[in-house]
Amino acid sequence: MRGDKFMSTSTGTQLTLTYAPAATALNKNALRTKNILGIVLFNSQLTSGIGTDQNSGIIKTPLTLYGADICEIWSTTQPVIPGHYLDIRYRRSATLTLGSITLAITTPIDDGENINPPPIQSCAQEAYQQIFNLLQEIGHIHLLRVWNFLPDINGATHGLEHYRQFNIGRQGSFIAHDRLSEESSIPAASAVGTSSxxxxxHFLAGRDKSVALENPRQISAYRYPKKYGPCSPTFSRGGSLNLDQQHALFISGTASIVGHDTLHIDDVAAQTQESIRNISAVIDEANRVAGHHLHTLDTLNYRVYFRNIADLTIIQAELDRLIAPATKTLYIQADICRSELLVEIEATGGVVHS
Known part of the structure; x- marks a missing residue:
């Protein structure tokens, strides 16, 4: 794959994230356009029957979006070709790859609770093993942004919470592929729970390396103490990527955590406020690293994951008060990685077109 002449002769790139009604994007066969990396769909009646074969570029998210049935369209200025590797379906240009992997989590009936390692841990390690092998093969070795969707993230089996099982498997692959030796290469990421x-x-990767960003208000997630599980979560608080003078910013799933402690338990309004303070701190760090005032709260777009539908209007009111986004805010119901967290917010900047 790495020797593809089409891929090796392309130069220059930009990355764009746009939004459209899902029906409009799909009816117009948007993926016939040669520059589309992928269309991200959320659960709805419209999208329930749509498949995800290797050529389609459709990336399905196993969560429900509240409000208008919107999809995300990721594109680039370079020609794009489809591909597959084992369980991964992806599309790539000369410098960027957008892909997705789905693995069924099954427990052998005869082993019950005694299976070791637990299925979620094994699936996480296998998913990242496939991703790293693919990226090495196509020469897009830098993992830029990852979205993880886990079944029953706060549940526990085999004596350990599912999110902690996932962290063990994920970190195992990072270690096996020598991707923890340089902290500046740890990608931005989110992990939320589903009923699947x-x-x-889902992952975005590329030929060019991003700069990992941390939040001075928080302990780096990969340095959390053992009280949060045998292995720390493997992600940075954000990532900054320069593409031909374009400054992309990826902010990881961000919640009401200061240091490593959860704040404002049972107060969704205060948790929303604290999440925005943390996002603002990452923006400040991105601007400091770049040496320019490139990003503000009002120039990003947001995915907002909320645990309880009853909290949605409170979260929306807080965000309407705190930020005036020029692009888009998507509200998605999901479980959050800590059971006491009610909201988690991720953001993207520098690549967004309305």
Whole structure:
């Protein structure tokens, strides 16, 4: 794959994230356009029957979006070709790859609770093993942004919470592929819970390396103490990517955590406020690293994951008060990685077109 003449002769790139009604994007066969990396769909009646074969570029998210049925369209200025590798379906240009992997999590009936390692841990390690092998093969070795969707993230089996099982498997692959030796290469990421029985991982990778960003208000997630599980979560608080003078910013799933402690338990308004303070701190760090005032709260777009439908209007009111986004805010119901967290917010900047 790496020797593809089409891929090796392309130069220059930009990355764009746009939004459209899902029906409009799909009816116009948007993926016939040669520059589309992928269309991200959320659960709805419209999208329930749509498949995800290797050529389609459709990336399905196993969560429900509240409000208008919107999809995300990721595109580039370079020609794009489809591909597959084992369980991964992806599309790539000369410098960027957008892909997805889905693995069924099944427990052998005869082993019950005694199976070791637990199925979620095994699936997480396998998913990242496939991703790293693919990226090495196509020469897009830098993992830029990851979205992880876990079944029953706060549930526990085999004596350990599912999110902690996932962290063990994920970190195992990072270690096996020597991707923890340089902290500046740890990607931005999110991990939320679903009612699916599958582990789903979406990823953006590229030929060019991003700069990992941390939040001075928080301990780096990969340095959390053992009280949060045998292995720390493997992600940075954000990532900054320069593409031909374009400054992309990826902010990881961000919640009401200061240091490593959860704040404002049972107060969704205060948790929303604290999440925005943390996002603002990552923006400040991105601007400091770049040496320019490139990003503000009002120039990003947001995915907002909320645990309880009753909290949605409170979260919306807080965000309407705190930020005036020029692009888009998507509200998605999901479980959050800590059971006491009610909201998690991720953001993207520098690549967004309305």
């Amino acid at each position: 029985t599958n582990l789903v991982v």
